[in-house]
Amino acid sequence: MIAIGVVLILFPGTAMDFCIKIIGILLLVAGAGGVILGIRGQGAYRIYTMSGAVTAAVGGAVCLLQPQLIKTFLPLVMGVVILATGVLNIGNAFAAKKAGAARWLVSLILALVTVVLGVIILMNLNGTADLLVTIIGIVFVYNGISMLIMKIMNKV
Secondary structure, three states: OHHHHHHHHHOHHHHHHHHHHHHHHHHHHHHHHHHHHHHHOOHHHHHHHHHHHHHHHHHHHHHHHOHHHHHHHHHHHHHHHHHHHHHHHHHHHHHHHHOOOOOHHHHHHHHHHHHHHHHHHHHOOOOOHHHHHHHHHHHHHHHHHHHHHHHHHHOO
16 A cells, blocks of 8 residues: 555556556456356356446446546545545454554554545545545555554554
8 A cells, every 4th residue: 555655646647547547458358258258158147247247348448438537436436445444444443452452542543544534535526636646645655554553563
């Protein structure tokens, strides 16, 4: 998370464009693989696989042909991921407390800050994508450092 955060801070526009292209290519490859599996499948499995493959291929095409659409959607996804990480870290902090870790409160505070940062990102989606990518990068660096601190302090 720290390395990704640094890249996002230093090169927000380029990083987002690159990520969108990579996601598009991966989705197209997954879609093609799903079509092959779908053709080989039978019955309901075939329909399920083919529908997933078509969805992946369409998503990949949108990433490659309409990257601006994805640029408006990606900060939302990242905000949700950061918020979810914070919520999971709250659970980990209480698990550390239950396990008898001495500094579980620090983990809880760091997790709560992560939740707040995720909420801030989600509440500022109307800003420019590059600014949000920079903010997301800062949050990723913070989140990576806080996760390292929690692991070192609690050793759980």
